[in-house]
Amino acid sequence: MxxxxxxxxxxxxxxxLYVIHFGLYLTGANFYDIWQQRRKGMRGVRAPGEFxxxxxxxxxxxxxxxxxxxxxxxxxxxxxxxxxxxxxxxxSIAGSSYRNFEVFVADDASxxxxxxxxxxxxxxxxxxxxxxxxxxxxxxKGAALNAVLRRHARGQFAMTLDADSIIGPDTITNALxxxxxxxxxxxxxxxxxxxxxxxxGILQRFEHMIGYRSKxxxxxxxxxxxxxxVASTYRMRVLRKVxxxxxxxxTEDIGLSAKITNLGNRxxxxxxxxxxxxxxxxxxxxxxxxxxxxxxxxxSIQNLIKYRGMMLNPSRKYTPALTYYRMPMAxxxxxxxxxxxxxxxxxxxxxxxxxxxxLILGAYATIxxxxxxxxxxxxxxxxxxxxxxxxxxxxxxxxxxxxxxVQLTAAIRCILRSRGLFRRPEINTWKxxxxxxxxVVARAT
Numbered sequence: 001m002x003x004x005x006x007x008x009x010x011x012x013x014x015x016x017l018y019v020i021h022f023g024l025y026l027t028g029a030n031f032y033d034i035w036q037q038r039r040k041g042m043r044g045v046r047a048p049g050e051f052x053x054x055x056x057x058x059x060x061x062x063x064x065x066x067x068x069x070x071x072x073x074x075x076x077x078x079x080x081x082x083x084x085x086x087x088x089x090x091x092s093i094a095g096s097s098y099r100n101f102e103v104f105v106a107d108d109a110s111x112x113x114x115x116x117x118x119x120x121x122x123x124x125x126x127x128x129x130x131x132x133x134x135x136x137x138x139x140x141k142g143a144a145l146n147a148v149l150r151r152h153a154r155g156q157f158a159m160t161l162d163a164d165s166i167i168g169p170d171t172i173t174n175a176l177x178x179x180x181x182x183x184x185x186x187x188x189x190x191x192x193x194x195x196x197x198x199x200x201g202i203l204q205r206f207e208h209m210i211g212y213r214s215k216x217x218x219x220x221x222x223x224x225x226x227x228x229x230v231a232s233t234y235r236m237r238v239l240r241k242v243x244x245x246x247x248x249x250x251t252e253d254i255g256l257s258a259k260i261t262n263l264g265n266r267x268x269x270x271x272x273x274x275x276x277x278x279x280x281x282x283x284x285x286x287x288x289x290x291x292x293x294x295x296x297x298x299x300s301i302q303n304l305i306k307y308r309g310m311m312l313n314p315s316r317k318y319t320p321a322l323t324y325y326r327m328p329m330a331x332x333x334x335x336x337x338x339x340x341x342x343x344x345x346x347x348x349x350x351x352x353x354x355x356x357x358x359l360i361l362g363a364y365a366t367i368x369x370x371x372x373x374x375x376x377x378x379x380x381x382x383x384x385x386x387x388x389x390x391x392x393x394x395x396x397x398x399x400x401x402x403x404x405x406v407q408l409t410a411a412i413r414c415i416l417r418s419r420g421l422f423r424r425p426e427i428n429t430w431k432x433x434x435x436x437x438x439x440v441v442a443r444a445t
Contacts, residue, residue: 026373028217033379035220036274073101073172074155074236076148078141078229082163083113084435085281090121092166094128098173102129104152105163106144108430109135114163140427142245142252149236149244159233160253164435165280166194167231174275175233185238185260185268188215188224189231189276190380196282200289202392203399204282209374215272221321224270225261225310226300226330229253231278234260238268248424249306251299258307264317277380281435286406288433293403294410297334301414301421304331338411364397371396 075093079086086105093103105118118132133148149158157176161167171189178187190212196205218224232253242259249255260268283289304311304327310318311327351360371393375386414421 025214025217026370028220029213029377032216032220032274033377036379071100071156072154073098073176073233074149074153074158075101075103075161075172076106076145076153076158077104077161077163078106078108078144079110079114079163080108080138080141080430080432081110081112081114082432082435083110083117085164086114086117087121089161089163089166090118090125090130092168093161094125095169096167096172097169098176101172102131102153102155104131104133104148106148107132107134108141108144109138138429140247140252141430142247142255142427145252146244146247149239153236156236157233158236158239159231160229161278162230162280163432165191165230165278167279168277171231171276171278172233174277175231175273178271178273178276179235181269181271183267183269184235184271186227186232186234186257186270187276188227188257188270188272189233189278190272190274191228191230192277192279192380193282194279196389196392199399199402200284200286201282202395203402204289205389206371206374206392206396206399207403209378210371212272212274213374213378216274218326219270219272221325222265222269222319223321223326224272225258225265225307225322225326226254227257227270230280231276232257233276247427249299249302250295250427251303252427254299254303255306258303258310261322262307262310264315265319265322266317274379284434286402290406290409292433293406294413297407297410298414298417298421300330301334302424304334305421306424334411338408367397367400368394 077086077089090103090105093101105114107115107118115132115134118130122128122130122132131152133152135144135147139147145160157179159172159175175187175189178184191208193201193205193208196202215224229252234256238260239256242256242263244256245252246255246259257270261270283292310323311331313323315323347359347363351357372390375381375389375393378386381389
């Protein structure tokens with residue numbers, strides 16, 4: 001009986017924690033939306049953190065290195081066997097309203113038609129400054145990006161893209177607008193799933209929408225340290241300062257943003273740009289989803305361990321929101337995944353045994369309501385998309401059970417392979433997942 005009571009209170013504690021988080025995310029996102037509206041409506045507006053004394057002290061250093069007017073943007077696409085999607089990505093860049101850019105395809109020893117398609121694109125678009133940089137052997141995504149950034153990129157800003165991602169016409173312009181604040185070192189994009197016609201597609205669409213909405217709160221609190229690789233944009237001077245990507249974790253993108261944040265997030269801010277829209281393909285199978293989330297989780301824990309010095313750190317170079325809230329909660333969330341399935345299972349049993357379904361119904365109503373609010377408040381959805389996703393929203397509660405199972409499996413695999421979390425070998429190979437693509441490639445015969 002004591003064990004059952006402990007499980008019940010464990011479930012209650014986890015539930016209360018998530019309800020508090022949902023409340024914070026919802027409130028913070030609303031304030032972020034208000035700030036965005038004011039920011040777009042006022043000319044010459046600066047981001048919230050610019051007027052902090054520590055930022056003012058840094059402003060001269062950055063402005064001396066970079067001009068006020070946004071300049072050349074180096075766009076780097078890491079590619080390994082991406083023949084089905086690379087042209088679509090290049091087409092999206094070609095349609096950008098911001099024209100002062102150079103594009104590099106870091107072809108990491110592809111064995112398909114990736115290189116040939118890029119060379120053909122160069123011929124067909126002579127006005128586009130497009131470069132193909134081929135690696136002699138598979139050196140890994142982070143190392144391939146470094147090869148371009150160190151030896152070829154000339155931009156004042158750098159944007160990285162996955163080979164299956166696309167950007168909108170205003171994505172680059174919107175990303176650069178955040179650098180009006182001299183303390184902003186990097187901008188995270190609003191990454192959306194391209195297609196949600198399958199169960200896995202709908203699940204990933206909801207997960208991305210809810211996850212990225214939480215970044216609005218972290219931006220307002222100046223507590224963000226996780227920036228993904230799709231359409232992430234950085235000051236080149238800051239990248240040189242940290243010597244670009246590390247290659248000792250499986251998530252080089254998180255590693256880069258954490259490394260920059262480790263310099264001190266009062267001076268080097270990470271901002272989420274809700275209007276910096278990029279789209280990417282979701283994975284196509286449950287097996288691929290499990291593999292992807294294991295890699296993400298393993299890399300996330302690797303970086304949490306690597307930069308554990310930022311956690312509960314009283315140094316004034318970090319904001320309290322980062323060191324006392326964001327970092328501890330990032331670590332705690334990994335542990336709650338291990339107990340959540342047990343707690344949820346007992347809650348269902350307890351509700352059925354005692355004929356009190358209110359607990360489960362309340363949880364269902366909370367998740368459904370939050371999903372609907374996320375859909376209705378998303379500023380980038382069309383009316384048609386908002387209506388379709390609203391119809392799907394009542395299924396989100398059950399879909400998230402699939403993700404919980406995937407995340408639990410990933411967490412267990414991380415524990416079984418815990419040695420690599422602390423002793424991090426250099427990553428020197430990578431393999432792109434299966435792509436749906438929209439390009440029919442005719443192989444040469």
